[in-house]
Every structure is written in C-alpha cells, then in structure tokens.
Amino acid sequence: xxxxxxxASVICYLVFAALAAxxxxxxxxxxxxxxxxxxxxxxxxxxxxxRMPLLPSDVTLAQYRQILIESPIYLNMLWNTIAIxxxxxxxxxxxxxxxxxxxxxxxxxxxxxxxxIYLVVMLLPLQVTLMPNYIVADFLGIRDSWLAIILPGIFSxxxxxxxxxxxxxxPVSYIEAAQxxxxxxxxxxxxxxxxxxxxxxxxxxxxxxxxxWNLIDQAIVFIEDIDKQPMSLFLSRxxxxxxxxxxxxxxxxxxxxxxxxxxxxxxxxxGIRLSSNKT
Amino acid sequence: MKLKKNNxxxxxxxxxxxxxxxxxxxxxxxxxxxxxxxxxxFTLRFVGLRNFTVSFQNKYFMLGLKNTAIFMAVGIPLNIMxxxxxxxxxxxxxxxxxIFSLVFLIPLAIxxxxxxxxxxxxxxxNGLVNQWFGFGVDWFNSDYGLYVMxxxxxWKNIGFNLVLFISGLGDIPLEYYEVxxxxxxxxxxxxxxxxxxxxxxxxxxxxxxxxxxxxxxxKEIYIITGDTPHExxxxxxxxxxxTFFSLNYQRMTSAVYILTVFIVLFVALVLKAEIRLSRxxxxxx
Numbered sequence: 001x002x003x004x005x006x007x008a009s010v011i012c013y014l015v016f017a018a019l020a021a022x023x024x025x026x027x028x029x030x031x032x033x034x035x036x037x038x039x040x041x042x043x044x045x046x047x048x049x050x051r052m053p054l055l056p057s058d059v060t061l062a063q064y065r066q067i068l069i070e071s072p073i074y075l076n077m078l079w080n081t082i083a084i085x086x087x088x089x090x091x092x093x094x095x096x097x098x099x100x101x102x103x104x105x106x107x108x109x110x111x112x113x114x115x116x117i118y119l120v121v122m123l124l125p126l127q128v129t130l131m132p133n134y135i136v137a138d139f140l141g142i143r144d145s146w147l148a149i150i151l152p153g154i155f156s157x158x159x160x161x162x163x164x165x166x167x168x169x170x171p172v173s174y175i176e177a178a179q180x181x182x183x184x185x186x187x188x189x190x191x192x193x194x195x196x197x198x199x200x201x202x203x204x205x206x207x208x209x210x211x212x213w214n215l216i217d218q219a220i221v222f223i224e225d226i227d228k229q230p231m232s233l234f235l236s237r238x239x240x241x242x243x244x245x246x247x248x249x250x251x252x253x254x255x256x257x258x259x260x261x262x263x264x265x266x267x268x269x270x271g272i273r274l275s276s277n278k279t
Numbered sequence: 280m281k282l283k284k285n286n287x288x289x290x291x292x293x294x295x296x297x298x299x300x301x302x303x304x305x306x307x308x309x310x311x312x313x314x315x316x317x318x319x320x321f322t323l324r325f326v327g328l329r330n331f332t333v334s335f336q337n338k339y340f341m342l343g344l345k346n347t348a349i350f351m352a353v354g355i356p357l358n359i360m361x362x363x364x365x366x367x368x369x370x371x372x373x374x375x376x377x378i379f380s381l382v383f384l385i386p387l388a389i390x391x392x393x394x395x396x397x398x399x400x401x402x403x404x405n406g407l408v409n410q411w412f413g414f415g416v417d418w419f420n421s422d423y424g425l426y427v428m429x430x431x432x433x434w435k436n437i438g439f440n441l442v443l444f445i446s447g448l449g450d451i452p453l454e455y456y457e458v459x460x461x462x463x464x465x466x467x468x469x470x471x472x473x474x475x476x477x478x479x480x481x482x483x484x485x486x487x488x489x490x491x492x493x494x495x496x497x498k499e500i501y502i503i504t505g506d507t508p509h510e511x512x513x514x515x516x517x518x519x520x521x522t523f524f525s526l527n528y529q530r531m532t533s534a535v536y537i538l539t540v541f542i543v544l545f546v547a548l549v550l551k552a553e554i555r556l557s558r559x560x561x562x563x564x
Contacts (some may be wrong), residue, residue: 009373012368012372013372013374016368016372016375016379020378020379020382020383023382023383023386023434024382024385026394026398027385027386027389027393030393030396030397048405049405050406050410052397052401052407095295098292098293098295098296099295099297101292102289102290102292102293106289116547118300119487120539120542120543121304121308122491123491123494123545123546124494124539124542125497125519125538126494126497127497127523128519128538128539130523131532131535132304132305132306132307132308133303133307135307136302136303136306136307151299151303152303155299155300155303155304157300157304160296165484184288185286185289186288210387210388213388214391214392214498216391216392216498216502217498217501232391232392235390235392236391236392236395236498236502247396251393253390253393254388254389254393257389257390258389260388261387265380265384268442269380269442269445272443
C-alpha cells in the first residue's frame with residue numbers, strides 16, 4: 001500500500017516535471033535562439049525543414065548590442081510601453097478602488113444593474129470596445145496620442161470587478177466600528193479598507209501591467225507615429241530579415257514581465273481570492 | 280450595512296468611475312447602435328432590422344460566430360477542468376508545489392509576440408510537430424487550426440485558473456475533511472461532497488476569467504495568421520476587426536450588438552446561478 005502510494009507520487013512528480021518543461025519550452029527556445037547568429041538562424045528557420053535547436057552552435061551578442069546600444073529605437077519603444085502602462089496602472093488602481101468602495105458602502109436602487117453593465121462591458125472582446133474608444137478619441141481630439149489608450153484603460157471595469165469582490169467579503173463590522181469612532185469615508189478607505197484589500201490591489205496592478213505590456217490592438221488603431229509605438233506592436237510584426245533582432249528584442253522584452261509575475265504571483269493567489277478568512 | 284447619512288464622498292467616488300466608464304465605453308457604444316439601423320452614413324435611411332438579418336445571412340459572420348462558439352464550448356470547460364485537476368494534484372504534493380504553480384503561470388506574462396513565432400514554426404508544414412510525429416499537416420491552414428489555437432489558449436491560461444483554484448482550496452476549512460473522515464467517507468466522496476461544493480465561488484470566477492481570456496487569445500491568433508486566416512481559424516473578432524478597418528460600420532455594429540446580446544444573456548445566467556448556488560452554500564454551513 002505504502003509502496004504503491006510512493007510510486008504514484010513519483011509518477012506525479014515526473015509527469016508534472018515533464019509538463020513544466022514543455023510549458024516553458026517556447027520561452028526557453030526564444031531566449032537561447034536570441035544568442036544565435038543571423039546566418040545560423042536563417043539556416044534553421046528558412047531551410048527545407050524548420051529547426052529550433054535548444055542551444056546555438058555559435059553564441060553571439062550582436063543582436064543585443066544592436067538593440068541596446070547601436071539603434072536607439074528599441075529603447076525608445078520600451079520607454080513608450082512604460083509611459084503608457086504606468087499611468088494606466090496608477091489610474092485604474094485609484095479609480096477602481098474608489099468605485100469598489102462606493103459599491104460596497106452605498107445602497108441605492110439600480111446598484112446591481114449598474115454593476116451588471118460593468119460586467120457586460122468587461123466581458124466584451126477588445127475588438128468591440130475599440131470602436132467606442134475610437135469614437136470618443138475622435139470626439140476629444142486625442143487620436144494618435146497615448147491618451148486614447150490610457151484614458152479608457154483607467155476606467156476599465158475590470159478593476160472594479162476584482163476589488164468589489166474582495167471588499168464584499170470584508171467584515172462589515174470594521175467599517176461600522178470606525179464610523180462609530182467618527183472616522184470619515186476617506187479615512188476608512190485609506191486606513192482600513194485599502195490595507196485589507198492590499199493583495200487585491202497588487203493583483204490588479206500585476207494583471208494590468210501584463211495586459212499593457214502586451215498592448216497591440218489599441219496601438220494598431222491609435223498610434224500611427226512610429227516614434228510613439230510600444231514595443232509589443234513592433235514585435236508583433238515579425239520581420240523575417242531581422243529574425244535575430246526580433247528574438248533578442250523579444251527576450252529582452254519578456255524579462256520585466258517575468259519579474260513582475262514572479263514577484264507578484266503570491267498576490268495573484270491571495271488577491272483574487274474570495275474569502276478573507278486568512279486575515 | 281448601516282451607515283451615516285453623509286455619503287457625499289462615496290457618491291463622488293462612484294460618479295468618477297461612472298463618468299469615465301460612460302464617456303469611454305457606454306455612451307459611444309449606445310450611440311453606435313444608430314449605425315445598426317441605417318442603410319449607410321450617407322443616405323441615413325432607416326432600414327429597421329435589415330442589417331441584422333443580413334448579418335445572419337453573411338457567410339463570414341456566421342463562420343466567425345460558429346468558430347467562436349466552438350472555441351468557447353471546447354476551450355473554456357477544458358481550461359477549467361484541466362486547471363482544477365492540476366490544482367487538486369499540486370495541492371497534495373509535498374515538495375515543489377509552489378514552483379509548479381509558478382511555472383504554469385509564466386505563459387500568462389509572456390507577451391503574445393514573443394512566442395507567436397515559436398508557435399507558427401512548431402505547427403508549420405515543415406515545422407517541428409510534423410517532423411516529430413510525421414503528420415505533414417499545415418496546421419494553421421487546415422481544419423485543425425482552431426484546435427491548435429485552443430491548445431495555445433490552454434497553455435496560456437491554465438496557470439491563472441490553477442492559481443485561483445489553489446487559492447479556493449486553501450479556503451476550505453480542514454475540519455470538514457476531518458469530520459468526513461471520522462464518519463468514514465471515502466476520498467471520492469470527500470472530493471464530491473466537500474471540495475467541489477465549496478469551490479463553487481471559484482468555479483464562477485474561473486468561468487468569468489476564462490470567458491474574458493478566450494477573447495484575449497485573439498492577439499496570438501492575429502499575429503500568427505493575420506486578418507484573413509484559414510476558414511477554421513476565422514473567429515468573430517476577425518469579422519469585427521475587418522469590418523471596422525474597412526469602415527463598414529453597419530455590418531460591424533449589427534455584429535457587435537448580436538454578440539452583446541449573447542454576452543448579456545451569459546452574464547445574467549452566471550449571476551443568477553451564482554446567487555442561487557451561494558445561497559444554497561450558505562444554508563449548508
């Protein structure tokens with residue numbers, strides 16, 4: 001009995017280790033191939049059969065030198081991504097936590113209907129919400145500007161959804177007690193509620209970061225000026241002549257996202273959880 | 280919740296969000312409804328529901344609708360079941376459980392463009408999968424294209440659901456299992472009567488997140504296959520995108536509103552089921 005159990009657990013580990021290896025294979029191959037020379041890449045990728053060896057036969061840093069030192073457009077595109085993602089993250093944290101708090105403490109007719117509408121818009125695909133975004137950007141005269149991407153991002157209903165879920169399970173007595181002590185709403189929000197949903201805020205920040213680090217569709221619609229384009233858009237237009245640079249830029253670009261994810265994984269687990277019995 | 284009368288501040292907070300949400304999403308979305316009922320922006324002739332009936336006769340709209348429906352009907356349940364199974368196993372592992380869940384989460388963070396090239400080489404006619412298994416199929420230009428996309432969807436999204444399930448499992452009080460054991464419940468009974476029952480709220484969350492993410496995988500589809508892919512990969516977002524870029528707003532808005540009706544029904548069903556099941560759950564505890 002004990003032996004079969006042990007065997008089962010060994011098999012479990014082996015299966016999961018194999019799965020895990022397969023899971024990160026796309027990433028690993030992109031990373032290793034970014035150190036491959038242009039001719040080796042061309043030989044591997046555009047030959048009679050495609051080859052994607054795990055390790056390059058000649059290691060070169062030429063592509064990295066090109067994207068980091070020789071041509072400034074790559075770092076400029078990286079900066080563009082950061083300049084778009086940062087205000088979206090900060091803005092959505094502020095707007096969503098305020099709105100989620102209001103949804104939690106206010107009682108009024110139509111509250112659930114309003115939340116229902118938020119939820120429906122949250123579930124619409126990006127290609128659908130791009131049209132209203134476009135109409136408004138046109139109306140406000142902010143087309144071909146980062147604002148056309150940033151402002152809708154800030155008011156996206158996703159943050160309200162995540163944070164309201166978290167605040168709902170928060171013990172009501174905390175807020176009531178603070179009110180009896182004479183604390184105002186701003187004080188309650190900043191001193192009691194926000195610390196309680198700290199991991200929810202962090203999870204929202206991580207998910208928003210990941211989404212905007214991967215910004216493509218909005219940039220296609222709004223940003224025509226090549227100096228203003230985010231890196232994700234550039235990378236999505238695979239350039240066959242510059243395979244090496246594309247691999248290097250992809251590998252370079254994935255790192256901040258990985259760091260944020262590995263650092264924020266615990267927050268994702270705790271931040272989108274549904275009960276607060278671990279306080 | 281009993282509260283003081285002075286609610287000016289939360290009302291302002293709500294209005295801030297509602298104002299932005301209305302300005303950028305709701306109002307323009309409702310305004311665009313006009314397009315769905317006119318012949319074209321120049322004649323402005325009211326045509327009633329004709330744009331909608333034309334959509335349902337349009338080959339590409341129906342193709343996109345069909346493929347999106349298949350994608351969701353296959354992809355979302357698989358995503359939830361596989362991540363639940365993985366969460367149940369990982370939760371029991373003594374070592375490395377954190378590392379495994381982290382590894383499965385990694386694809387979520389990888390920008391679509393970083394791996395799109397890998398996928399297209401893997402499934403190309405002269406690509407790696409065909410070399411390994413000898414199929415000789417040009418996957419993305421074949422009837423299997425949609426299923427390869429589902430595979431990529433699962434690769435990218437299982438990790439996130441897995442994390443949600445592990446979090447949900449952690450919320451189930453261990454005493455429930457101890458009591459069940461005292462009464463001689465089998466492991467299978469405990470799974471059905473305790474674990475799955477108390478994971479109900481997590482099921483709803485994973486359902487909603489999988490739904491959202493099943494639309495998001497369009498980024499990968501678009502990078503790999505472009506705007507005119509093989510018929511099996513053509514989804515609703517291709518139709519919306521292409522009609523948007525060709526400025527065919529009549530076609531686009533009618534398609535968008537048909538999709539919205541489906542989503543409204545979906546959300547209504549999910550919320551209703553959630554309210555009923557969570558009421559049952561509360562009665563249990």
